[in-house]
Amino acid sequence: MSQTVPDRRSALSEVRALEPADKAELCALLDRDPAVNVFVRHRVDTTGLHEGLLGGRIWGYHEDGVLVSACHAGANVVPVEATPAAIDAFAERLLIDDHRAASVVGPREQVDPLWRLLAPHWGPARSPRPVQPFLELNGPTATSPDLRLRRVMIDEFELLYPACVAMFREEVGVDPEAGGALNYRARVSQLIASGWSFAIIEDDRVLFKAEVGAATAQACQIQGVWVHPDLRGTGLSAGALAAMVDQVRLLIAPIVTLYVNERNVPARALYERVGFTQTATFASYLL
Structure with a gap:
């Protein structure tokens, strides 16, 4: 040693x-x-x-x-x-x-x-992510909010859950249901019950969703930002995320944070458009 x-x-x-x-x-x-x-x-x-x-x-x-x-x-x-x-x-x-x-x-x-x-x-790391801009927003958003964005209700769990699984597979690169879905289902349910899950849902279809993954009285962290594949590139995400930030700052914590992969250019452009600024740099090594 x-x-x-x-x-x-x-x-x-x-x-x-x-x-x-x-x-x-x-x-x-x-x-x-x-x-x-x-x-x-x-x-x-x-x-x-x-x-x-x-x-x-x-x-x-x-x-x-x-x-x-x-x-x-x-x-x-x-x-x-x-x-x-x-x-x-x-x-x-x-x-x-x-x-x-x-x-x-x-x-x-x-x-x-x-x-x-x-x-x-x-x-070796399964997915090395050595440069991840860490972003904060602690004031008004820079774009108009989409007023359809709201907290997810617990009776909407089955509508939301497939979007959560899809996001996890895309972002993390593994299946959250591998070995059984019980733990991941419990986590999604917990976030909904805590009032930390937000989405735009129309005609029983999730158009946008994201969650607060951690929070204190001072700050919180957004995770799991996902847009329905049919709507990517339409501009939906900026208004939806702005609405989420506005609600989160009012209901949960005044400072909203997240971190993003350096090479995810569309996501970085989205966060800049909403008003996030980089204050640190993270690194992640997924095993």
Whole structure:
């Protein structure tokens, strides 16, 4: 292990799994950038750092007893404010635990060095996405909203579900129903029940849909933007997304974020048209 992960830690550094008693200190760390760290802060808020609810752990890296970095280690590995020494320590911890994740994702300057340490053991990545502009919108949208856009009702689950599956296959490159549809159906249902699923539905057909995947009092993250194939290129998505942003900022959180693949030129043009601006760069390695 020492040959794979160089040790740049001081004698007074420590890595340990964070517990409910650590929540206030971790939240202070996450709130250094509430937009970039919205996913992990959402996980902390909804689980209280109870390991059984997390479905994994959040590792903390301490120096002289002070929490300086963290790493969400569940289905998604997400570093938080990770210093070079913390990245070494997190990689070592993940490898010792023989952790298995579906992705490594987060700010590029933290994810890339972490992935370099993990790749010899976890790689190759099924889908490397090394440059993903991270976008924010915290004010009025730049285009007129499509007033047909609304929250999805729970009795519309069966209408919405095929669009969610189609989006997942297109974006992630795998079938969310592989091995059984129960878990993915539960996730889609949960988002609808939370009021986080938005769509334009006409004549029992989903024209546009997207969800809020994570949210805190300060920020939220949009995911799963999808337009019916027959309507792509018609301009529908700009008004629909603008309407969603307006509603989300009113109902859920004032800062709306998302990240997008660098090579997805149409999507990047859409987000710019609606009013999003790039504030950081993410990287994702899908396993």
